[in-house]
Every structure is written in C-alpha cells, then in structure tokens.
Amino acid sequence: MNFKIEGLRAWAPGLESVEDWRAWSNAPTVVPDGQQQPDVSFLPAMQRRRLSRLARMMFHVAWPLADEQGPLPLVFASRHGETPRTLAILSDLAKDEPLSPTQFSLSVHNSIVGLWSILRNDTSEMTAMAACGDGLEQAILEASGLLADGAPAVLLVIAEELPPDLYTSHIDDVPFPYALALLLKPGKTWTLSLAPADSGVPAAWPHPLNLLRAFYGEQRTLTHNCKGRQWIWSRNED
Numbered sequence: 333m334n335f336k337i338e339g340l341r342a343w344a345p346g347l348e349s350v351e352d353w354r355a356w357s358n359a360p361t362v363v364p365d366g367q368q369q370p371d372v373s374f375l376p377a378m379q380r381r382r383l384s385r386l387a388r389m390m391f392h393v394a395w396p397l398a399d400e401q402g403p404l405p406l407v408f409a410s411r412h413g414e415t416p417r418t419l420a421i422l423s424d425l426a427k428d429e430p431l432s433p434t435q436f437s438l439s440v441h442n443s444i445v446g447l448w449s450i451l452r453n454d455t456s457e458m459t460a461m462a463a464c465g466d467g468l469e470q471a472i473l474e475a476s477g478l479l480a481d482g483a484p485a486v487l488l489v490i491a492e493e494l495p496p497d498l499y500t501s502h503i504d505d506v507p508f509p510y511a512l513a514l515l516l517k518p519g520k521t522w523t524l525s526l527a528p529a530d531s532g533v534p535a536a537w538p539h540p541l542n543l544l545r546a547f548y549g550e551q552r553t554l555t556h557n558c559k560g561r562q563w564i565w566s567r568n569e570d
Contacts, residue, residue: 333476336519338485341393342544343370344510350548357545360537363508365494370511379451382434386414386493387444389511391451394489397515398452401485405478406445406458409471409490412503413462414439419496457483465505466558468512468539472524475516488514490540505538512540520568529562539563 342353345368356363370392372380383391390408398404417439424431437443442460449458457478463470468490475486491511495503535542539556546554546565554565 333472333524334518334520334522335472335476335479335524336517336521337514337547338517339397339515340513340547341397342510342512343389343393344508353544354548357548360541360545365508375451382438382447384414384417384438384493385509386410386416386491387438387447389491389493389509390444390489390513391448393491393511393513394448394487397513398487401487401515403454403456405456405475405483405486406448406454407471407475407478407486407488408445408448408458408460409463409467409488410441410444410460410492411462411464411467412492412495412506413441414443415493415495415499415503419498464559466539466556466561466563468543469524469556469558469563472516476524479516479518484517486516488516492538507537507541510538510541512544523566523568525564525566527562527564529557529560 344363345365346363347353347356369385370388372383372388372391374395375391417435421431421435421439441462445458445460449455459474461467461471461474471488471490475488478486489511492506492509494506494509535556537545542554542556543565552567556563
C-alpha cells in the first residue's frame with residue numbers, strides 16, 4: 333500500500349503543537365492526565381455539550397485537516413471507544429435506574445462518525461472500526477481501499493480515551509489519552525507492507541504513538557508485530 337501523508341495532527345494532555353510532540357518523541361514518557369479538554373470552540377456551544385472527551389479529541393485533531401477539503405471520506409478507529417459512557421450505562425442498569433436514550437445513542441462505536449457527518453453536513457463514506465493491537469494499520473488498509481476506488485483524499489483518525497479505573501486491570505494499551513489524524517492522498521511517500529511476524533520484542537508504546545515518533549524523528553522504517561502479522565512502514569524519497 334502506497335500513500336502520501338498530506339497532513340498530520342495529534343493531541344494528548346499537554347501535547348498539542350508540533351514542538352510538543354517532537355520533544356515527546358525524543359524522550360517519550362507517560363503523560364499525566366489532568367482531564368484537559370481539547371479545544372473545539374469552532375463548534376456551536378449547543379453541539380459541544382453533546383461531545384465526550386473522546387469525541388472532542390477526534391474533532392480537535394481532524395477538523396482543521398478537513399476544513400478546506402470539501403466532502404471527505406473518513407475512517408475512524410478506536411479499540412475501546414466510549415468506555416466511560418458505556419460504564420455509566422452499565423452502572424445505571426446494575427442499579428435498576430432508567431437509561432438515558434441520549435447516553436446510549438452516543439455510546440455506540442459509530443456515534444462519533446455520525447456526529448461528524450451531521451456537524452460537517454458531509455455524507456461521504458465513513459467507517460468506524462475497532463481492531464486489536466493494529467488498529468492503525470487496519471485503518472490504513474481501509475483508507476487505501478477508498479483511495480484505490482478513486483477518492484482524492486481520505487481522513488483517518490485513531491483515538492483512545494484513558495479507561496475508567498474499573499477497567500485498568502483489563503486494558504493495558506492506553507498509557508494516556510491520545511488522538512491522531514492523518515490526511516491521506518494518493519502518492520508513494522509512504523509504503524505499508526505486511527509479512528509474517530517475527531519474534532520481535534513487543535512495542536513499548538501503542539503504534540499510533542510510535543508512528544508519531546518515527547514521523548517527527550524522520551525514521552525511514554518502522555515495524556510493528558501483532559498477532560502473527562508484521563507491518564512494515566517505509567518512508568520513501570519525496
């Protein structure tokens with residue numbers, strides 16, 4: 333799969349600018365979560381109230397990349413999705429309390445892309461997906477198919493929220509909340525290929541964060557082993 337990364341934006345608590353991410357990439361560490369909210373002031377106040385922090389993270393990184401593109405297909409990937417909303421619903425069920433229809437409708441995995449479509453008035457093809465361990469690469473595969481079908485550009489967003497304390501013994505792949513948006517276009521600046529996995533050491537960070545480290549560190553290659561698959565990223569000459 334060949335593609336060009338036309339634009340990139342990322343967010344985590346305390347990490348917003350290119351300089352922030354470049355400094356983090358040079359010395360990666362777990363970022364303390366102070367429950368900061370990403371800036372989505374470009375949305376009307378009534379609409380902002382409906383957005384969870386995960387949705388705000390997605391809108392914050394994706395909106396500026398899409399703003400001058402016109403209708404744009406979207407691939408959104410999140411392994412865990414709206415875990416805080418889901419836990420709140422399960423807690424209400426356990427207490428025999430009435431469920432909020434709004435909470436339920438906003439907890440499903442495709443709710444964020446639905447809100448995106450409504451707020452941008454964009455009826456382009458949009459996909460919400462969850463994948464174990466290699467969600468970024470699976471999303472690239474989906475986006476590459478859209479580019480091969482003739483889409484001039486595809487917006488890819490991957491985001492994870494820090495899970496509630498109840499889930500921390502079961503979810504160990506979200507060191508801190510983060511969101512990454514890529515504006516992909518046809519080209520050969522990057523190549524992603526697949527091979528049988530070797531016995532390499534598991535990555536220390538989720539792969540979207542490793543991609544950021546490679547991107548800002550100007551690495552030429554990057555590998556990711558996951559469930560018998562080895563994904564090989566190559567940065568080609570422009």
